[in-house]
Amino acid sequence: MNAAFPNPGADETQRLLSPEELEAALRDIGARRYHNLHPFHRLLHDGKLSKDQVRAWALNRYYYQAMIPVKDAALLARLPDASLRRIWRQRIVDHDGDHEGDGGIERWLKLAEGVGFARDYVLSTKGILSATRFSVDAYVHFVSERSLLEAIASSLTEMFSPTIISERVAGMLKNYDFITKETLAYFDKRLTQAPRDADFALDYVKRHATTPELQRAAMGALTFKCTVLWTQLDALYFAYVAPGMIPPDAWQPGEGLVQETAPVRAPGGAVKLVAGDVPRLPRGVRMRFDQARDKHVLLAPERTFDLDDNAVAVLSLVDGQRSVTRIAEQLAETYAADAKVIETDILVMLNDLAEKRVLER
Numbered sequence: 001m002n003a004a005f006p007n008p009g010a011d012e013t014q015r016l017l018s019p020e021e022l023e024a025a026l027r028d029i030g031a032r033r034y035h036n037l038h039p040f041h042r043l044l045h046d047g048k049l050s051k052d053q054v055r056a057w058a059l060n061r062y063y064y065q066a067m068i069p070v071k072d073a074a075l076l077a078r079l080p081d082a083s084l085r086r087i088w089r090q091r092i093v094d095h096d097g098d099h100e101g102d103g104g105i106e107r108w109l110k111l112a113e114g115v116g117f118a119r120d121y122v123l124s125t126k127g128i129l130s131a132t133r134f135s136v137d138a139y140v141h142f143v144s145e146r147s148l149l150e151a152i153a154s155s156l157t158e159m160f161s162p163t164i165i166s167e168r169v170a171g172m173l174k175n176y177d178f179i180t181k182e183t184l185a186y187f188d189k190r191l192t193q194a195p196r197d198a199d200f201a202l203d204y205v206k207r208h209a210t211t212p213e214l215q216r217a218a219m220g221a222l223t224f225k226c227t228v229l230w231t232q233l234d235a236l237y238f239a240y241v242a243p244g245m246i247p248p249d250a251w252q253p254g255e256g257l258v259q260e261t262a263p264v265r266a267p268g269g270a271v272k273l274v275a276g277d278v279p280r281l282p283r284g285v286r287m288r289f290d291q292a293r294d295k296h297v298l299l300a301p302e303r304t305f306d307l308d309d310n311a312v313a314v315l316s317l318v319d320g321q322r323s324v325t326r327i328a329e330q331l332a333e334t335y336a337a338d339a340k341v342i343e344t345d346i347l348v349m350l351n352d353l354a355e356k357r358v359l360e361r
């Protein structure tokens, strides 16, 4: 990668900019080139895409998510001192998590599963577009091969991501009935992680870009990164929106999905809940603390059920947003227990309540 990447505004950047001017120039690159401006994102956020087009986005972006910690590990390896490494390594923890089932990659897998994919299909990265792979790999190579300043500056797109994330989450929740808050949980953490990371990177760039050449290099790196993001959306648009030319080997709608099953009914006719279901209390049913009897009860029209501590812990998390799996994970975290064991137990309990018609999905 020796070819110089074209730098914006070459005339203007012949002179040394003040740190404030440099920041303004970097922000201006984002204002003109960040992927919030791409037509695919406009369609995604405005609810104009089909479920399959949203699936194509989720599947392809998984590759970006999966490679971000690889990129950060390459950068970390180049940092000369422990204080910088200590800060940068947090990014790897954020994406990989501290243990199985934790971290951003895992949350993106949940997003992909939430729109219908089988986890193994997503993990295999079989169906992603070659252009996605090429642009994401180009980012990893860039960070490995360019100067440290350029490597760090290329992450500065994160300065602009909180705005697009808020817009995306609000737009998708409003416009797609198959998207839940839980499916988009990935983005919750990014709203605090991205500004923290961007503040550090921006401060580093402002302090280390001390000549016009270095400032141009930093701007070039950010421009390059904007194209990494933009190109991925170009590829999605071309393959899945217009003209809709899906390359051989890329994901075809229908592939890699979990079969959607009809609701299973228990003998009494009540719907039987499975792990992926999102339970909620039916209208007119609510949990209450009964002062006189000093215990929690479930109040239903003309009926009351006593609740033990376990039932209270579970029902406190039944909010019509969380799935049974999510509830089990949350309890597992609180009680430091195995999520799968809890899931099995709470399914029995929830199905018992469903049979009594005081719980539904």
Ligand SMILES: O=C(O)c1cc(C(=O)O)c2c(n1)C(=O)C(=O)c1cc(C(=O)O)[nH]c1-2
Residues within 6 Å of the ligand: 068, 104, 154, 155, 156, 157, 158, 159, 160, 161, 164, 165, 190, 229
């Ligand atoms: O949703 C988005 O639009 C968006 C954008 C970006 C970005 O601007 O690079 C990142 C992310 N998300 C993200 O989730 C993420 O983990 C991330 C890491 C990086 C990076 O360059 O190190 N960018 C981004």
